[in-house]
Amino acid sequence: MTTLNEFSRCVSQYDPHALPVSAAQAIVRQWAAPVTAVERVALRDALDRVLAADIVSPINVPSHDNSAMDGYAFKREVLTESGNASTVELSIVGKALAGHPYTGQVDATQCVRVMTGACMPLHCDTVVPQELAERHADSTTIRFAANAVAPGANRRLAGEDLACGQVALRAGRIVRASDLGLLASLGIGEVSVRRRLRVAFFSTGDELRSLGEPLEPGCVYDSNRYTLFAMLRRLNVDALDLGVVRDEPAALEAALRSAAASADVVLTSGGVSVGEADFTKQLLQTFGDVAFWSLAMRPGRPLAFGRVWSGERPGLGSPALFFGLPGNPVAVMVTFYQLVREALLLMSGATSQPLPLIHAASRQAIRKRAGRTEFQRGVATQDAQGQWHVAPTGSQSSGVLSSMSEANCFIVLGHDQGEIDEGERVDIMLFDSII
Structure with a gap:
């Protein structure tokens, strides 16, 4: 059995200490195999589901001139x-x-x-x-x-929109509201869809408290689980919230094994850096297979990707893909949208849909060093001529979650880019429809 670690070492630009984002995306894409189970659902239940087979029109639309x-x-x-x-x-x-x-x-x-x-x-x-x-x-x-x-x-003309026997919707399409109307116009009341992907997630850290619990000195409320829940809900997966897991090897091992037994994908936040109390890396060396631990990315440098098994060692029990996201709230969102989102869509059977980039002129100089990809939070606006302009939201600390609420886009600064001058064009990724 080829391990993820062996595979990743063969990928162009592989660097175990600072893997370029594009190389990490290629590794994840390769291992994001779609679920195979298929079910029939009524049309009203098909919204946001992934079609498992082509929909062929049984009639002409319109049916007559x-x-x-x-x-x-x-x-x-x-x-x-x-x-x-x-x-x-x-x-x-x-x-x-x-x-x-x-x-x-x-x-x-x-x-x-x-x-x-x-x-x-x-x-x-x-x-x-x-x-x-x-x-x-x-x-x-x-x-x-x-x-x-x-x-x-x-x-x-009859058949001008769709001819009898023509493919109306392709397998892999995420069914939208307009598609429901199209299918109804064809007289189709049920469709075959992929089963929903099952994703288990939990936060790690002795300092985390759930909502409703008192805050002791040095403790914070766990926001990452709510962010992950919202992002997963947008993708229409079955999300299993396993709560907060303490920084104890036995508790972490039990949570990881339980998650692997019940889900296709396991997401954790925190516990993948090099701190003394970060035990995830140690545990995954026992019953996991990890492709990489660190990215040339800001925010989101400490990020683990691999597989975990519910058994005592790799290959035993049920396998699940594993994403160990950083603990900082902004880094969780950035890494989810740049690596996890596409993997979950592919595993759901959906046709790959990379998030679009548009060009904008920077309203100010931006500090950036070459050798890593940066995703800064920004506020983008259009002028009277329809041209886009963008400015960072201020502090780009990965712990300042309010900057995500203030922003409406990521400013995407490529791996090889350096300092950005005022007026220079940059790529932006609008939050609209994803956040």
């Missing part, structure tokens, strides 16, 4: 055979409404009053909008300019 406008339907020959006439005059022989088609015959001197979505009358293929047609006082004839419409105008 129909009018794209309120107006009058007629045969195109009326236009092509009008010669040099500047106007066209037609008699109205009937009316077609959505759900109430006109079934009579229509000759070249006649038209049918049609509403948007109504079936096109037999042999009619062109619609003149009602605002371009003059209806006579007797209400039985209309007149319009011969050049008002082109032959075939304002008609939607």
